[in-house]
Amino acid sequence: MLEQKTVRMEQAGYIYRCVHRIMEGDCQCEHGPLYCEVGPLEADLYCVTNGMYLRFINESGYEPEDRVNYLKHWENGRYADEDEDKPVVNISQNDARAYARFYGKRLPTEQEWQYLAAGPKHLKYPWGNGKDYSRCNVYGKHIENADSHPEGVSPFGLFNMCGNVWEFTDEIHDDGMHSFITLRGGSFYTAGNYWHAEGGAIPNDSHLKVHVMSEGMDRFETVGFRCVREVLE
Amino acid sequence: MIREDSNGLYIIENKSLRITLDPAAGKIAGLDNLYSSDISNGGCELFLLDMHGKIFCSSDFDLKTDICSDEVFEMLTVNASLESELVRVRISLINDKNDTVSILYQVRDDYKYGVQTRMKMHLPLLERLSAGPECRKYYPGCAVRDRKGNSVLVPMRESLYSSDILMPLVVCDREDRYGYSVEFPTLSDLNNVGATQNINKLLTYIGSEDALENHWVEINPDSTFNDTAELKITGIKNGWAEAFRRVRSTWRQNYDLSEYEREDLSWMKKCVVNHFAFLYGREAFDGGKIDVDKLLSDGEAFGGYDSVTIWNQYPRLGIDSRNQWQFHDDFPGGREAVRDAVSEMHKRGVYVFLPYIPWDQGINVSAEAMSDEFAKLVIDTDADGYQLDTLIEIPHIFREKLDEIREGLVLQTQHHPAKKRPTEFITTSWDEFWRTDPMPEDDVFRFMCPEHIAPVISRWLRTEDKTTLIKRAEFGAAPIVIWQDIFGRWMPYTDDQKRMIRRWKYVYLENIDIYQGDDPVPLMPTFTQDLYCNSFGNSGGDSVILSFFNDSDKRKEEVSFRTETGVKDCSVILGEGFCRAEGNNISFDIGPFEVKHILISKDTES
Structure with missing residues (x-):
């Protein structure tokens, strides 16, 4: 079973700017440009896998109140053997937060996630500025292992920050009338129509707004997560 | 009635129209509205064709004329042939013996160069149509334009495929009474050039005097006679409203509602x-x-x-x-x-x-x-x-x-x-x-x-x-x-x-029965600048609601509006103020950018 590894990201400042390509309704949150400081952090190299998540359940006894779609790809409380090292999906942002909290971690903020993916040089994709999609899992048919595509790691060595599965970030926005979260990185899946939410290879500086409604609605087959731990100096 | 006079002219006549055709010259010699002695039109070519690098007019063609009739229609056919270009045009003037004459143009191209070549058509009758001095024109592509130049009557959604709802060309006198309605009937709703033989859809894009004068529409003839363009002409006596009702009736005849x-x-x-x-x-x-x-x-x-x-x-x-x-x-x-x-x-x-x-x-x-x-x-x-x-x-x-x-x-x-x-x-x-x-x-x-x-x-x-x-x-x-x-x-x-x-x-x-009545008419003539009016009611009903909009920042006082029928009583049902009835007219004030609805009880005895 793949074990999580972390990398240290020292404190750094950068000019954060995020864009998006979403359908109607647009995105009501701060997108920069603004100067921000991130770190120091320890960041997971991999998205949390099915194997890691099962261990979390066993160790924590975590049980969500609303189980709709919760780990719906598992059977009898366990994933298929071949899925052990694939990122866990069909979990909500709250499920992901519970995991992170149990291990003294949290989800990365958008600013942290973007810096971890793009590094100080503002790379367009984790591996560089070129559109070399052979370095990631996009336009594929299924999720790959969390440690696949070592040739596509980010400047900090994080795996699969583009494609494979979307990743939750820590924020939840509320404008008084709606709550929404933002996803990062894209996924292997691309829906068929112009009006569908986009998938595939999403650049480091782009996010996808997703309105939240309920745990069941908000557990996706294509969204996973990784964690960070704040380093106290 | 179709007759030939002593000068060799053919005269087609019904209760609203008289069309005089000069077959020797290939021209329409006259077009008269029989409801009014003041409204007549002079001569013009039957058609112009731009083909093979040259413009040809109907008088350039060899012309032969036939007349026939049946229980319902009578028809005068002009067979025009231009041997040098291997092109023939059949023009059929179909009189319904009531109030309408359809002029149907059918162009046949026998392919001078072995394949189809580009052709454009101009119909001078459309350009020349007049209803006297200061006549009012409602163009099919833009019946009424506001002061900003926008079309007030919005067409059906237009894309590659579209609607078969096509507005007429209406030409009437300064009082918006006597004149002509020209409908462009076609069942085809494709609007890309080249797709259909019938170009009526393209003719309905004419939205200005300039476009009317200079219309040269690409036509798509094959080596058989098929409908190229059709002008369904009626002499009218109640202006735009009558023309709109006619085109609505034509359109609805084809629909199972x-x-x-x-x-x-x-x-x-x-x-x-x-x-x-x-x-x-x-x-x-x-x-x-x-x-x-x-x-x-x-x-x-x-x-x-x-x-x-x-x-x-x-x-x-x-x-x-x-x-x-x-x-x-x-x-x-x-x-x-x-x-x-x-x-x-x-x-x-x-x-x-x-x-x-x-x-x-x-x-x-x-x-x-x-x-x-x-x-x-x-x-x-x-x-x-x-x-x-x-x-x-x-x-x-x-x-x-x-x-x-x-x-x-x-x-x-x-x-x-x-x-x-x-x-x-x-x-x-x-x-x-x-x-x-x-x-x-x-x-x-x-x-x-x-x-x-x-x-x-x-x-x-x-x-x-x-x-x-x-x-x-x-x-x-x-x-x-x-x-x-x-x-x-x-x-x-x-x-x-x-x-x-x-x-x-x-x-x-x-007032739901009136608003949802079967006889709504958009953009009734108001003869007042920046004032627009829609009419809602039922055919044969005893009430009508007129909806006015003042598209200006100035209050309009004592506006007088001529209704289609006598007015027994009127009242403002949406908006502020009063209105008065005098004979066929109502008068009222309307504020800047105000919408006002006036309910009218018709004086059916007047």
């Missing part, structure tokens, strides 16, 4: 304030469920919602493989929760539309399979119909599947259905537009097919524009869609606007 007579679908006719509920916002969803009580209580400020469209998929669809049907399964509480909300709305007299996302289907999904899912969702939720999103058509099997469930299930599209068959069975659609200054503006479909209920909506309008949106609904006497949460952007109405809508709903329902 019996679906609109279904009693079980008629509930939509009383839905004035229709709400669009984006379920990812707290306007309609709170505490883990559709908050029906809050939603409908908020709706009271608008006069109460009559229907609600629930929307819980787009723009979230596509992040993973879950489809629109699964979104209902995953909805908090599943389909049962949707059913509970529908039930709660039904108890409060509110109808519910479900969302249908036509583009969210796999590549191998058949219409049969989709329509099964479509029907099942209605069974599971007991909703009252579907909002069909971007569709302008849907296979009829969807209608059939709904009818198998129960009566009363209504189909509604986001845009007006365009094709004939969908128009016949999709009985309601939004009148959706995108302009931010949509006044003065009329939706032509509302006047061509008044039984098709089309609530007005423009989703992105901001506060000031929303007032204009309400005025557009009032001016066109249409219901409205209240959409405040546009996929996550909260754009509410102000309290004043809610009051306007509440008032409009009250007035609309109080």
Whole structure:
């Protein structure tokens, strides 16, 4: 079973700017440009896998109140053997937060996630500025292992920050009338129509707004997560 | 009657028209409106053709003339042949022996160069048509233009395929009474050059005097005689209103509108304030469920919602493989929760539309399979119909599947259905537009097919524009869609606007039979600058409502308006102030940018 590894990201400042390509309704949150400081952090190299998540359940006894779609790809409380090292999906942002909290971690903020993916040089994709999609899992048919595509790691060595599965970030926005979260990185899946939410290879500086409604609605087959731990100096 | 006079001229005559043809010269020698001795037109070529690098006129052709008749029609045919270019034109003047003569042009190209070559046609009759000094013209592509230059009568949605609703060219005297109506009948609704032999659709794009004078329309003849252009000409005596009624009648003759007579679908006719509920916002969803009580209580400020469209998929669809049907399964509480909300709305007299996302289907999904899912969702939720999103058509099997469930299930599209068959069975659609200054503006479909209920909506309008949106609904006497949460952007109405809508709903329902009558006419002539008028009523009815809009920042006082009939009584039912009746005229004041509705009781004895 793949074990999580972390990398240290020292404190750094950068000019954060995020864009998006979403359908109607647009995105009501701060997108920069603004100067921000991130770190120091320890960041997971991999998205949390099915194997890691099962261990979390066993160790924590975590049980969500609303189980709709919760780990719906598992059977009898366990994933298929071949899925052990694939990122866990069909979990909500709250499920992901519970995991992170149990291990003294949290989800990365958008600013942290973007810096971890793009590094100080503002790379367009984790591996560089070129559109070399052979370095990631996009336009594929299924999720790959969390440690696949070592040739596509980010400047900090994080795996699969583009494609494979979307990743939750820590924020939840509320404008008084709606709550929404933002996803990062894209996924292997691309829906068929112009009006569908986009998938595939999403650049480091782009996010996808997703309105939240309920745990069941908000557990996706294509969204996973990784964690960070704040380093106290 | 067709006769040949002593000068060898042919004269075609009915009760409204006299057309004189000079067969030797290949010209129309005269066109007269027989209702008025003042209105006549001089001679012009029958046609011009631009082909093979040169312009030819009808007099360049060898011409032969024939006359024939049957019980209904009489016909004068001019066979024009130009041997050097291997082109023939057959012009048939078909007299209905009543009030209309159709001039049908059929061009046959026997391919001088072995293949089709480019040809353009000009019809001088259109260009020359006049009804005397200061005559008024309503161009088919733009009947009335406002002071900003915008067309006030908005055509049906135009794209590669489009509607067969085509406006006439109307030329009438300065009083808007005597003149001519030229309809361009065609069943073809394709508008790309080259697709069809009949170019009438392209002729209806003529929207100005310049375009009329210089129209050279590409034609697409083959090596047989087929319809190239057709001018259905009538002498009129009641101006634009008469011409509009005629073109509406022509259009409706081709449509089976019996679906609109279904009693079980008629509930939509009383839905004035229709709400669009984006379920990812707290306007309609709170505490883990559709908050029906809050939603409908908020709706009271608008006069109460009559229907609600629930929307819980787009723009979230596509992040993973879950489809629109699964979104209902995953909805908090599943389909049962949707059913509970529908039930709660039904108890409060509110109808519910479900969302249908036509583009969210796999590549191998058949219409049969989709329509099964479509029907099942209605069974599971007991909703009252579907909002069909971007569709302008849907296979009829969807209608059939709904009818198998129960009566009363209504189909509604986001845009007006365009094709004939969908128009016949999709009985309601939004009148959706995108302009931010949509006044003065009329939706032509509302006047061509008044039984098709089309609530007005423009989703992105901001506060000031929303007032204009309400005025557009009032001016066109249409219901409205209240959409405040546009996929996550909260754009509410102000309290004043809610009051306007509440008032409009009250007035609309109080006079619903007149507003939904079978004889609405857009843009009645007002002879007052920046003043526009629509007329609503029933043919043969004893009341009519005139809807006025003052498109200026100046108050207009003592406006006088000539009605079509005598006036027994009149009263302002929407707007401020009084009105007075004098014979066939009414007079009233109207404030800046005000919409005013005046109810008129006709003096049927006058």
